[in-house]
Amino acid sequence: MVQKYQSPVRVYKYPFELIMAAYERRFPTCPLIPMFVGSDTVNEFKSEDGAIHVIERRCKLDVDAPRLLKKIAGVDFVYFVQKNSLNSRERTLHIEAHNETFSNRVIINEHCCYTVHPENEDWTCFEQSASLDIKSFFGFESTVEKIAMKQYTSNIKKGKEIIEYYLRQLEEEGITFVPRWTPPSITPSAETSSSSCKKQAASMAVVIPDAALKEGLSGDALSSPSAPEPVVGTPDDKLDADYIKRYLGDLTPLQESCLIRLRQWLQETHKGKIPKDEHILRFLRARDFNIDKAREIMCQSLTWRKQHQVDYILETWTPPQVLQDYYAGGWHHHDKDGRPLYVLRLGQMDTKGLVRALGEEALLRYVLSINEEGLRRCEENTKVFGRPISSWTCLVDLEGLNMRHLWRPGVKALLRIIEVVEANYPETLGRLLILRAPRVFPVLWTLVSPFIDDNTRRKFLIYAGNDYQGPGGLLDYIDKEIIPDFLSGECMCEVPEGGLVPKSLYRTAEELENEDLKLWTETIYQSASVFKGAPHEILVQIVDASSVITWDFDVCKGDIVFNIYHSKRSPQPPKKDSLGAHSITSPGGNNVQLIDKVWQLGRDYSMVESPLICKEGESVQGSHVTRWPGFYILQWKFHSMPACAASSLPRVDDVLASLQVSSHKCKVMYYTEVIGSEDFRWRFC
Numbered sequence: 001m002v003q004k005y006q007s008p009v010r011v012y013k014y015p016f017e018l019i020m021a022a023y024e025r026r027f028p029t030c031p032l033i034p035m036f037v038g039s040d041t042v043n044e045f046k047s048e049d050g051a052i053h054v055i056e057r058r059c060k061l062d063v064d065a066p067r068l069l070k071k072i073a074g075v076d077f078v079y080f081v082q083k084n085s086l087n088s089r090e091r092t093l094h095i096e097a098h099n100e101t102f103s104n105r106v107i108i109n110e111h112c113c114y115t116v117h118p119e120n121e122d123w124t125c126f127e128q129s130a131s132l133d134i135k136s137f138f139g140f141e142s143t144v145e146k147i148a149m150k151q152y153t154s155n156i157k158k159g160k161e162i163i164e165y166y167l168r169q170l171e172e173e174g175i176t177f178v179p180r181w182t183p184p185s186i187t188p189s190a191e192t193s194s195s196s197c198k199k200q201a202a203s204m205a206v207v208i209p210d211a212a213l214k215e216g217l218s219g220d221a222l223s224s225p226s227a228p229e230p231v232v233g234t235p236d237d238k239l240d241a242d243y244i245k246r247y248l249g250d251l252t253p254l255q256e257s258c259l260i261r262l263r264q265w266l267q268e269t270h271k272g273k274i275p276k277d278e279h280i281l282r283f284l285r286a287r288d289f290n291i292d293k294a295r296e297i298m299c300q301s302l303t304w305r306k307q308h309q310v311d312y313i314l315e316t317w318t319p320p321q322v323l324q325d326y327y328a329g330g331w332h333h334h335d336k337d338g339r340p341l342y343v344l345r346l347g348q349m350d351t352k353g354l355v356r357a358l359g360e361e362a363l364l365r366y367v368l369s370i371n372e373e374g375l376r377r378c379e380e381n382t383k384v385f386g387r388p389i390s391s392w393t394c395l396v397d398l399e400g401l402n403m404r405h406l407w408r409p410g411v412k413a414l415l416r417i418i419e420v421v422e423a424n425y426p427e428t429l430g431r432l433l434i435l436r437a438p439r440v441f442p443v444l445w446t447l448v449s450p451f452i453d454d455n456t457r458r459k460f461l462i463y464a465g466n467d468y469q470g471p472g473g474l475l476d477y478i479d480k481e482i483i484p485d486f487l488s489g490e491c492m493c494e495v496p497e498g499g500l501v502p503k504s505l506y507r508t509a510e511e512l513e514n515e516d517l518k519l520w521t522e523t524i525y526q527s528a529s530v531f532k533g534a535p536h537e538i539l540v541q542i543v544d545a546s547s548v549i550t551w552d553f554d555v556c557k558g559d560i561v562f563n564i565y566h567s568k569r570s571p572q573p574p575k576k577d578s579l580g581a582h583s584i585t586s587p588g589g590n591n592v593q594l595i596d597k598v599w600q601l602g603r604d605y606s607m608v609e610s611p612l613i614c615k616e617g618e619s620v621q622g623s624h625v626t627r628w629p630g631f632y633i634l635q636w637k638f639h640s641m642p643a644c645a646a647s648s649l650p651r652v653d654d655v656l657a658s659l660q661v662s663s664h665k666c667k668v669m670y671y672t673e674v675i676g677s678e679d680f681r682w683r684f685c
Contacts, residue, residue: 003132003149005257006264008239010160012124014167016091016116017178019124022166023093023114027057032162033155037062037077049184051089057082058100065147075101080108088181091116106144107133127238128156149254156253239263239277248281249388258289265295269618270302273311278390279375286426286455299617301424303556307525307669310424313369314376322357322505323366326350328498331377332395333482333491338385339430340377340392342370343484343495347400347436351410353501359512360413367417371425378428391430393477397487399436406440411447418451427455433477434462435487528636529591530560530666535637537594539571540674542626548675549632550623555614558666559639562612564624565595567605567631572596594633605633613639616666636668 012019029038036059043056059080082097095112110130117123130152137144170176239260244251251259259281266274280298287293305311319327328345335341354363374392381389434441441462449457468474474483483489528536540549549564571594599605608627614620626632 003145004261005128005130005152005156005254006260007126007128007156007253008241008244008256008260010126010241011117012126012160012163013122014124015122015178015180016114016124017088017180018167018170018176019114019163020086020093021175021178022163022170025166025169026162030162032158032165035062035064035151035155036060039082042081051087051181051183053084053086053088055084055086057084059097063147063151066143078102089183091180102137105134105136106148107131107135108148126159128159153253246386247382247388248278249390255284255289258284258291258294262291262295262298269615270299273302273306275302278378278388282390282425282427286453295617297423297426300556303554303669304424306554307527310368310372313365314372317365317369319366319369320358320362322354322501323362325496326354326498326501327366328496329370330493330495331373332484332493332495334381335393335431335478336476337393337430338381338387338389340374340381340389341478341482342374342392342394343397343493344394345397345399345486345495345498346405347398347438348498350498350501351405351414352407353503353506355407355410355413356512357501357505357507359507360409360416363413364417364420367421371421371428374428375425391428393431393433394429395433395435395478395484397435398438398441401438401440401444403440406444406447411444414448415451418448422451422453422456426453429456429459431477432456432460433468433474434460435468435474436466437462437464525669525671527556527590527667527669530558530636530638530668531591532638532665534591534593535635536591536668537633537635538592538670538672539594540632540634540672541570542629542632542674544676545626545629547626548623549626549634549672550621550675551634551670551672552619552621553614553636553668553670554619555616556667556669557616559613559615560666560668561637561639562614562620563607563635563637564609565601565605565633565635566608566626566628567599567633568628569604570631571633595635608632634672636666636670638666 026033026036027039030036039057039059041055042058043054045054046052059082061078061080062076063078079100080097081100082095085094085096086092093112093114095110097108097110097112099106099108108130110128112126112128115125117125132145132148132152134141134145134148239256241256244256244259248259259277262284263274263277263280266280275298283294283298283301284291287297309316326349328349330343332341332343378389378392463473469488474487480490482491484491484493484495486493530536542549553562595605601607609624612620612622624632
């Protein structure tokens, strides 16, 4: 497996020329990098005007590896080839490095780039990327990989320190300014002949004349440089190292790399709303920075948020009055770490009454609004306290908890809420303080604990009786001044006291079912399953030519091909039988085929748009201006094997689906609309 690394943008608040002067002091050897024993210049080239300087070095490294491994490998030192291409005119330095030792067994490539900051020409940006591919190594592949990653991350941490060390050294020597490169004076006669060369040189990172081959540089060294184009960071598309530390916290180099790579993948493939950096980081932490696993659960969550319009829940949804009066929970200041504090008086809450009066879905939506508010408060506290705050603390008071709280539908609603929150708000709970746990609590804990992630369970602190008032209790986590009054504190807590919900507010099972359906069908999107050999198709009838068919869909699972066809005659409606050939009902959504098997492409129907291949996780928006009236068929067709699920515990729906239908399944969530051509221009022009 190839290991990859991508750094954030590291900013030096010094001019490029001064950074270059500091960088050159690392050679031929650097005492701050003990493993860097020395280096020899292999080839060197300077352009006549001094703007281009290419130097190739052979670097000798004393890798910190077990003596036995070195003996088996038969080497004491490892050699790397590093090629530096400095363009003083454009103020860039590209660095390429690869291993010479064991190059047939291990492939290591590194690319680094120093450039001028896009918003301040007196600052310098630095980025680096690297890859490690171990083909074989005497049976010690895993050991070599661990050693290589450990040494590399250690050197990454030292990189900025080394530059700053040499900058201080220059300052001590009285060097605080290095003039920029300026072109040498040109005589009028030579000006015309050299102007074209200048223009060409200015447009390239490195320009080397063929004549330089005669001076000793090899053809490989002088081939078109393989260093990447300058990767200049901007606040919108790059992550700055200082920004990460200020708003996201102290991350290891590999954790930074995972965040940057996952963020970049989202920017390239996801056309919808991109999560904030701190939320992407939460999904990575929830899967121990395994990018593939984090990407899968995050894509599922993004689809879920879009389908149920969770991003707008705080602005568009008002909790029913019953919840405002009888839900005994609310936000209350913050803990000692600056985390927002949520207080829940579960023992005083009539869970049965709330479920009977509101239904399971209304309770779930209210909990989602609490979590959305928690995310907002974390952002505010990050600004207020000047340090990253990405989670909140929850204080749960269980005084009054009894067997009534173990009512089966209430427990079912609680488990459903836990499942949804765990899937879509990972790593948002910083600490859970459970106070005054009664004897019945172990029964409740036995029921709910299997549904709680191991990482989350480690954040639980449980106190029986008045133990929370002793050493290691509440005062260790919450300032005395804000301990709620119902816990013998001095602060008046405005959280509702709960109490029994009047039975006059109870609703029938039929009313609750209709209300639940209404809450979760308030979406313009529909879901569908796509199987191998069974595409999903929808019919759009067009009366007026030049109408516009618009679409917006997300590929939730697998890869699909999107097609648009036109037919002058209407397809036969799909059969009602869910097991029939034209329609399949599955837990993941409907599947309908409209194009009859006897129809021939080109005779009965025609393709009006080129097929569009869409990968898992992509969000696609588009439109088609119709040329003729008639019937248009939008088709989502299976393209390739869907990605394997990365979660260790499959969802019940997926297990049921795998038993009922083929495992070759994709899922899409889509919305379509037909707009008149004039309306379309008015909306989008």
